[in-house]
Amino acid sequence: MENKIYLDNAATTKVRPEVVETMLPYFTEQYGNPSSVYEFASQSKIAVDEAREAIAKSINADKPDIYFTSGGTEADNWAIVATAEAYKDKGNHIITSKFEHHAVLHTCEYLERRGYEVTYIDVNENGIIDLDQLKNEIRPTTILITIMFANNEIGTIQPIKEIGQIAKDNNVLFHTDAVQAYTHLDIDVKDLNIDMLSASAHKLKGPKGIGFLYIRKGIKNRSFIHGGAQERRRRAGTENVPSIMGFAKAVEINMATIKERTEKELELRNILMKRVLSEVPFTRLNGDKNRRLSNNLNFSFQFIEGESLLIMLDMKNICASSGSACTSGALDPSHVLLSIGLPHEIAHGSLRLTLCEENTEEEINYTVDMIKEIVQKLRDMSPLYEDFIKKQNRR
Amino acid sequence: MENKIYLDNAATTKVRPEVVETMLPYFTEQYGNPSSVYEFASQSKIAVDEAREAIAKSINADKPDIYFTSGGTEADNWAIVATAEAYKDKGNHIITSKFEHHAVLHTCEYLERRGYEVTYIDVNENGIIDLDQLKNEIRPTTILITIMFANNEIGTIQPIKEIGQIAKDNNVLFHTDAVQAYTHLDIDVKDLNIDMLSASAHKLKGPKGIGFLYIRKGIKNRSFIHGGAQERRRRAGTENVPSIMGFAKAVEINMATIKERTEKELELRNILMKRVLSEVPFTRLNGDKNRRLSNNLNFSFQFIEGESLLIMLDMKNICASSGSACTSGALDPSHVLLSIGLPHEIAHGSLRLTLCEENTEEEINYTVDMIKEIVQKLRDMSPLYEDFIKKQNRR
């Protein structure tokens, strides 16, 4: 194929042209600082206010409970660090899961080095966290449960409502990293008993560098970035007006199209899934087949390594991602794949394909053809495959 | 005047069209995540790398020492909090000044509530910090001096080289908030002995929501936002590629035009200054007349209150700012104006005008005319002025 086939929408997305269109006037025309007194700047203030309203509506939240941040990572850091500080009189125990995003895990580790205790809940082989363990691990000193809405590598959707209920029953706060789920799934923070929620615009065809943290009213949450009185004194720094406007536009479009998009994604994804599983031997699908995001597939191809596979796909103009350690320069493969019980050598051979409604059936079929060809080529080069075949022949 | 006269460039600036132009392709074409493996994404990585190089050059820093942040506030928070944590074995004492931006002051206060000790150095009546006091306040436990490069309200430029030398002689780290000074003054971090420096793009005709922290190599500085391995593992979160590219472009243009811009600004500013001081009685200029940013003026008009003045200027299409408490909903006027010894009632009547090279002489003259008219109108309404006149008449 001549054109790039982009199958890495969980990493980041192409910004929608309508979103860019929405942002443009805020750079060179309505560039006023929302904190200023004059009429010209209050246009920015009103615009931000409307954006906040639209975003609040999308998760059934109240407008003042949406706080804009520089992205999902900051939102996760804020939720966890500030809660830990605000509730330290109540306790020092946090519960999370083994397969959270690093934005959550490394923040928890940071707190561990400061005297907090963190329990990392197991994930089952289908990529769903263990609810019983979660219940059992709650202590009188537990102040926060932070569990992601949907996993970024294997796309599995967590039992958020149940977690919210458990948190509520035990009077513990519940934060969810919804960076991968937001505008891909319907989210109602009230119905789901979510106290805090992180989201990021660049995962939903909005701009990079903007996200939000939802903080339910009544929660004692300190600010994380100190300074000016922006965001009701909780998040200092001149508001990123163009990006906020673009974010709201992207959310608006995505929420209005959630049904069609999901259907289209499922259609494409199922073609891809069925063909790969039936045409490439020694392949497994990681994560629950049904309880997963409609745009996510994660395969392990035995005997080969993920980075090689990625580079060869790249040579065929296919953009994808892997849980291979080699993609990050680390030695261990993805903690997510290890958390669902994959042996290291299998985890190394993983491939994540995350599509969007703009992909075509032609692209998908071409991708499968290329995967087949490349996996075979890499297996022919693999000493593990050689050993396996020899062993089989000896039988 | 029909068109808006924007004289609030210290609050934020209009993004240059060339900067927007530079950003555009990174939204919808080169939107790849720099951390991804494929060629398409490595274009983003290379672009960010070039931007980092250009920005490093602008302050004579080494490329890897520039870390992008979500703005000046985050950079200030990071520099101060992470240094405090990393050097707590050495000591718990920080020195700053009384007239720093809230991004610095509130962060220091946050640390004070966590057991750190902070000394707030006095500022003299011209708006320059007291170097002798600075020297005297250094203790064996002092780990950080954080003093701004140029003040955001009164524009006064601090003796950065001397502070850098004092810090170096005493083996204390030196951070400077250069948000107002960067690309308006020539800055050489090596020559000035600056260990850390904060900057923000939206103060220099770049986009909102992007800034950087310079951290000299060799400094033990922890990360502030934890998560992915971006920014050499020190600042997690998907890189804001379009904004980084726009930031670098704005810096490039500003650095290339620094001399002409300054000259033009000085020319306009001096007209404004001379006319206001000679034509509006009972008026003072706040901050040193010479050691100030070329685009900054800050006046106090006795007997009147700043917000009223701002709104009336706004009705004449003039955008300006004030140190009045009423603009922020607080009761005390600007801590900056109090720090230079202004009585409260004088501080309340302050007006900040920050121009840029695109302003015209016509705009400036119109602004002075309007100031004269409005100040008189407000004085005619002021009980303080009434009392003053009556007292004079009694003499």
Place this chain on the structure above:
Amino acid sequence: MYSEKVMDHFSNPRNVGEMENPSGVGTVGNAKCGDIMRIYLDIDENSVIQDIKFKTFGCGAAVATSSMATELVKGKTVNEALKITNRSVMEALDGLPPVKIHCSLLAEEAIHAALWDYATKNNLVIEGLKKPKSDVHEEEEELVY
């Protein structure tokens, strides 16, 4: 930020000025906080406020509430004037931003202070009128960092 009515009263304030020999004059607030209001009253023998003037040092809301308060009070009896609260002023202005509510308190207070002066000068006791505080503060919202 401000309603149209506030902007109208701010840009064209009613009853600005001084008064020679007023029946009562009251000044409240202080320059430190950025708000001073002075009210002059001309009250006739029937306790009707025949004329009222004000001077204000303060923000847009302070000027507008002064102006509106004078309008509401003018022509009223002293007892009627006493019933005009900061709420009535705010309502008449179609509301104020939360951070500006203290300005409307100041207007109420200034009228009371002028009435107090009038009562003192004339040795009257006006029911429901207390000695004015010289300074009016609002409870500050707790700052969370």
Place this chain on the structure above:
Amino acid sequence: MYSEKVMDHFSNPRNVGEMENPSGVGTVGNAKCGDIMRIYLDIDENSVIQDIKFKTFGCGAAVATSSMATELVKGKTVNEALKITNRSVMEALDGLPPVKIHCSLLAEEAIHAALWDYATKNNLVIEGLKKPKSDVHEEEEELVY
């Protein structure tokens, strides 16, 4: 990320394959770390490496260094082959990204392992050749949070 030479050797790796009855075979690395390299050597009676084949499970850099290492070694004597270090392989590839340097160590190690096997089978002592470690790690950069 990778140089053109690396990409060339990755996409068209030289000397991939197996060998029946090799003079020596060595396998290093482990699947846990994501890198396994196997080298087959055919060495003649003059200690010249007549043929060499490899199989690699690993990232792009691992494949490319395997391929380049086989090219550098082919036709050399055993003693010459021993002098080929990970540095020579890296240089021949116009460098590797810092996080990938361990791959080039693996290639050196794999050749040594195959030579060790050859020496053991033939009861030879090859000067400068040590028993191979089965696993090659690189010092990890300290993580700063």
